[in-house]
Amino acid sequence: MTKPNPHHRTSSDWIFQAPGAVQRFEAFFADNAYAPHRHDTYAIGWTLAGVQTFDYRGAVRRSLPGHAVIVHPDELHNGFAGTDEGFRYRVLYVEPADIQAALGGKALPFVPDGVSNDPRLRCAVTRLLGSYEDQLAPLEYQDAIFDLAQAMDAVAGQGSTRRKRFDYQAAETARQYLCRHWDESVTMEELETVCDRDRWQLSRDFRALFGTSPYRYLVMRRLARARERLAEGAALVDVAVDCAFSDQSHMTRHFRKTYGITPRRWLAALQR
Structure with a gap:
């Protein structure tokens, strides 16, 4: 797929997936990007242009170019453009299990504001999202995730819950x-x-x-498989059955609740 020229103004939303097995995306949204949703991964973002805006933990958060976005698993959030120019960003979805592999059983680090200009986080995020056109080698990814886990742990601090x-x-x-x-x-x-x-x-x-809860984690495994099947060109109704949902509408409700976008809109933006 050819990625749209980021310097060419467009009113059409698009999503481009980076090469390789790691789930990294670059996207542009002209207006409303995502409805309120929550997922069981960290969403690690990097704003490239415009004002990336989202409601998170009772406040409106705004990320400017160069800022890191750290959305914690199972936290409700949405996404929309803060100006008429739209916004462009990159995002990586990181399994909490990968963070746990680096931290060894601590409570997950929590960055409360969702947006950070801390140089430790910016450096760690840049390692994962900077060289976007190239695949991340397995060892390179593991090293970068270790640095990210340590940076988030340092920025999050040591609250009482984290000492349990x-x-x-x-x-x-x-x-x-x-x-x-x-x-x-x-x-x-x-x-x-x-x-x-x-x-x-x-x-x-x-x-x-x-x-997240065990049940939500199970549903997310089904949705992850559903996204793979949809990207391969399978029909929505077949994907729903193959991925253990009761029917297509059941899958669509969970898809929108988790990703903030319907399967059809996600596919349209990905194909565009």
Whole structure:
């Protein structure tokens, strides 16, 4: 796909995916980008042009060119242009499990404002989103994620929640089980048995370590697979069935709730 010239003014929204397996996107939106939604990954962004604006944790956040955007998993947010010029940005979706691999069982770092000009974060984000046209080699990505995790941990500080102890092994066992059984109806009783951990303690630890609930994590695995199938050209109705949703409307509701955009609009912007 040919990426639109970023210096050419356009009123058409577009999304361009970087090469490689890592989920990195560059996009332009002229007006409203995303409806309120939440996802189970970190959204790590870098504003390139215009004013990237979003409602987050009870306030309007504005990111200017060069600022880093750090949206925490499961935090409700939207996205829209802060001026008539629209806005262009890059974004990387990072699994909390990748951050945990670097932090080793701490509560996930939380950057409360969602926008930061901290040089440590800017440097870490630049490593991941700067050389955008080139694929990230596996070791390069792991090194950059380690730097990002350390930067977020330093900026987030050491609150009381972050000093608590969690059963990282049990939570990670549950996460891996959900990844393997994404197309099945998994229960907390089942996870309790698999992890040998009280279901309520497991649920609390899972939320603290991976930023969302086990159920939401399971649904997100289905949606991730749905996006892959849609990008391959599969029909919406077939994708819904193949990805364990009851029907197309059920998948669309979850898709919009998670990504802030309908499957059809996402596909149209991606193809444009």
